[in-house]
Amino acid sequence: MAGTLGIKLARIAIVVAVLAAWEFLSRTGIVNPRLLPSASDTLATLWELLQRASVRNDLAVTASEVLIAFILAVPCGTAIGFLIAENRYFAEVAKPLLFFAFSIPKSIFLPMFILVFGVGFSQKVGFGFFSTIFIVIMSTTTAVESVKPDHLTVARSYGATPLQTAFRVYLPSMLPVLLEALRISMIFNLTGVILAEMYASRDGIGHQIATWGENFQMKQLLAGVVMIAAIAMTFNELVRSVESRCSHWRT
Template identity: 85%
Template sequence: MSDRWTISLGRIAIVLALFALWETLSRFGVVNSRLLPSASDTFGTLADLLQRSSVRSDLAVTATEVLTAFALAVPFGGLIGFLIAENRYFADVVKPLLFFAFSIPKSIFLPMFILVFGVGFSQKVGFGFFSTIFIVIMSTATAVESVRVEYLTVARSYGATRAQTAWRVYLPSMLPVLLEALRISMIFNLTGVILAEMYASRDGIGHQIASWGENFQMKQLLAGVVMVAAIAIAFNEIIRWVETRCSHWRT
């Protein structure tokens, strides 16, 4: 427990030191305050933005798009990853293609999504799905391959069905790895949706951030960046907490 508290205090100290440096650089004119508003001004602007109904509405839109894309990509990608890992020939054929597709920057396909889906909810959800599914597939395949053969042999020797094997052997063994993969997947998902909103959208927090940047509203821009970062960190910590609860399943 003491080690955890020491680590937590160390992290908090680093974050506070960074904010203090940010405040100092802006307040004392080391950096032009028009380009880098102080931390206190940025957080004051953030508090003001959160009181605006338009910003809260944009946050709700982005959250809906992110959760929808995530809810579609995770089971669909998980199923494909499971099937790939269970078929050795299929894995040997498909895996190199997946790595090839994953290495291509997804942003270059964004204009195609706009042409196909138009500017709206489907375009942003579709691009978020596309940005997420490859990491889900590869992570699931890796998680399946990490399951010990001995566990499967014992389950099958007792006559376990495919469903029972998947639920009682695969899932408990894979869950710690999958939870870690979910944290990474959400980063790709959130990035994809925000990018789609910034590129072409009529609403969403990404659209607001792009508008603030185009109009050189640096306080609002930095406040928006802090807002998105806080959301990503919050989700990451929630999954990390669940992951620690499942750590006893690691073998």
């Protein structure tokens, strides 16, 4: 408990130190305040932005796009990854192709999504799904391969059905790895949706950030970046807390 508290205090201290350095650089003029508004001004601007109905609506649009893309990508990617890992021949064929596809920057495909889906909700959800599914597939194959063969042998020797094996052997063994993968996949998902909104969109917080940047509204731009970072870190910590409770299943 003391160790966990110390880690949390260290994290808070790092955040405070970064904000203090940011404030110092801007206030002293070491960095031009027009290019880097102070942390206090940025946070005040963030609070002001959150009072605007238009910004809250854009946040709701982005949240719905991210959530739907995530809900679609995770089960689809998990099912595909499980099938690949369970079939040795299929794994040998598909794995190199997956690594090749994963290594390609997804942003180069964004114009294709715009041409196919147009500029709208489905285009952003589709690109978020596309940005997420490969990391889910690869993480699932790794999770399946992490299951100890001895556990499967014992379960099958006692006559466990495939359904019982899936829920009582595979799932407990895979869950810690999958939860860790969820944190990473959400980063890809959020990045994909925000990028799609910045590239071509009529709404969403990514569209707002792009507009602020084009108009050189640095306080609003930095406030939007802080907003997205806070959302990502909140999700990360929620999944991390669940992951820590499931860590005993690794053994």
